[in-house]
Amino acid sequence: MAPRVIEQYLERLFTWESLENTERGVEFELKNRLIEAEFEGVTTVVVDGEPIAAEDVTLVLSDEERYTADEITPDAPLELDLAETVQVILERDRLRLGVHELEVGLRVEGYGEVGFTTDDEVRTEDLLDVDPGEYTVAELRELAAAVTEPESLERLLARERDGPDRTTAVEFLEGRLEAAEPLSAEEMVRSEPTTKDTGSSIVNDLxxxxxxxxxxxxxxxxxxxxxxxxxxxxxxxxxxxxxxxRSTLEDFESEDLADRGEDGEYSVASPVSVLQKRQKDLWSILRSTL
Structure with a gap:
């Protein structure tokens, strides 16, 4: 497969608007919208130009199935079924508001080392959102030490004061907030992520x-x-x-999803046209999810 083609395939793995700060770290979602695949390694994860060490990258398929990036190898590949999702957790300082660039490199069975670069935006609702009362002071210190976003620290401080109001916790959060740098002019002016919008992701899923x-x-x-x-x-x-x-293309042609030109080349209908032509199937799928 040509490099650009596989790159476009991989870009579809990323779920737009999934980038967020959580108590576990910085997280985003990958969803297999393409074909069943075996990932033989995570070669690169870079956020805003900063590489993340393999041991600080965790891939979670379920509560019972989670791996660090260095545990995924050709001898122990990660098999990802169609429509399966993976939550990627990065152990690093929480991201500030604004658009951030993500670079992900993978070793895919049959393709070798490939990757993609995309971006996504951390919005106010994506900031760390926890109840400090559920943490001991020591745990809260560890959590807040990785937070650089003033709004997150203000939220934690307000909730601490309104809740347990522990002197040591309040003093620590006040110190972190005082040391936090305010948003720069560039960060305050949001730019739109270049990744396709949510509507496109929904179409791809359908x-x-x-x-x-x-x-x-x-x-x-x-x-x-x-x-x-x-x-x-x-x-x-x-x-x-x-x-x-060839047989698949012939099936598409018989289903009015593809056309064969005089030169033997096939072209396919647009995604929206495919969904329109398969309205009965689409309706059944939508009904099953309600």
Whole structure:
């Protein structure tokens, strides 16, 4: 698969507006909207140009299944099913308000080392939001020591005063707030993240459902990325054999989801058109989620 094609695939993993500060660290979500895949390693995680050590990156699939980045290897890969999500937790200082750049590098079975760069915005609702009364003073000190955002510290201080009002906790938070640097003019002027908006993410999720199989999703997304291509060209950019790609494209054509040109190249309908053409399936999916 061409580098830019796999990069576009990987960009779809990131869930926009998932970047947030929590008591666990800085978190964001990856969701497999593409094909079933094996990740053989997390090679890079960089936030605003600052690399994060592998032991400080945790991937959580569920409460029972969590790994640090250095535990994922070719001998112990992370298998990610279609539509499965991974919460990525970074042990680092909490992010300030504004747009932040994320760079993620992965080792994917069959593709080698690949990666993508995107950005997302930390908004007020994404700041650390905890009840200090649920922490001992020592635990609160450890938590607040990684907070640099004045608004988060003000929130913690107000809740401490309104709640347990412990002298040592109040004094520590007052000191942290006094030392915190106010937002710069650049940080106060928000820019829009370049990642596709939530509507696009929803469309991609629905496409995965209505196209019914990872194989069909893979072929569709590859053609959409290329604009048009022959079965041979498309097979060369996926892990699928040419005869499988050809039969899938023929199925798409019979379902009015693709057109075959005189030169043998196939093009596919836009994502919105696909959903419109599969309204019955889409309605069934939506009903099942209600």
């Amino acid at each position: 496409l995965v459902e209505v196209l019914e199989s990872p194989q069909r999703v893979s072929v569709y997304l590859t053609v959409q990325t290329l604009g048009a291509g022959t079965p041979e060209e498309i097979a060369g950019r996926t892990l699928l054999p040419e005869n499988t790609v």
